[in-house]
Amino acid sequence: MNYLTASAPTDWETWLEFFLTGVKETAQQAADTSREILTLIEKDRRKIEELGRPAGSVLRVHLHLQRKPIITIPATAEQLSLSAPTVAKALQHLVKLNMVHETTGKQRHRLFTYHHYLEILNRGTELPKRAIRGS
Numbered sequence: 849m850n851y852l853t854a855s856a857p858t859d860w861e862t863w864l865e866f867f868l869t870g871v872k873e874t875a876q877q878a879a880d881t882s883r884e885i886l887t888l889i890e891k892d893r894r895k896i897e898e899l900g901r902p903a904g905s906v907l908r909v910h911l912h913l914q915r916k917p918i919i920t921i922p923a924t925a926e927q928l929s930l931s932a933p934t935v936a937k938a939l940q941h942l943v944k945l946n947m948v949h950e951t952t953g954k955q956r957h958r959l960f961t962y963h964h965y966l967e968i969l970n971r972g973t974e975l976p977k978r979a980i981r982g983s
Contacts, residue, residue: 877972884968889914892947902941905930909938913948917962917969
């Protein structure tokens with residue numbers, strides 16, 4: 849195929865328009881997701897501040913969840929230089945506020961997720977139903 853034919857500029861322009869539309873839509877989705885996450889974090893922070901005395905450690909764990917939305921008590925305690933009982937109590941408050949879910953159902957080796965945060969991040973990444981049925 850000769851890339852210097854008269855039709856090449858039209859093909860190139862069509863491809864460039866398609867590509868730039870994709871870039872624009874992706875950037876808009878990223879901006880919308882960022883705004884939604886910031887709104888969630890702010891709303892949750894205000895609820896935590898209403899806890900009174902325990903709010904300090906709960907806010908530290910909440911901030912940690914923003915960087916790492918799936919956590920364990922021992923790893924979080926080590927990373928935040930807090931005791932495991934302090935982290936466990938903070939997570940208990942976050943569970944009660946429906947911000948965090950414990951996912952294992954166990955008493956030991958529990959995983960906690962910042963579920964609303966993860967839902968926002970995962971939105972739009974689901975496989976199409978057609979792809980699921982085809983497998």
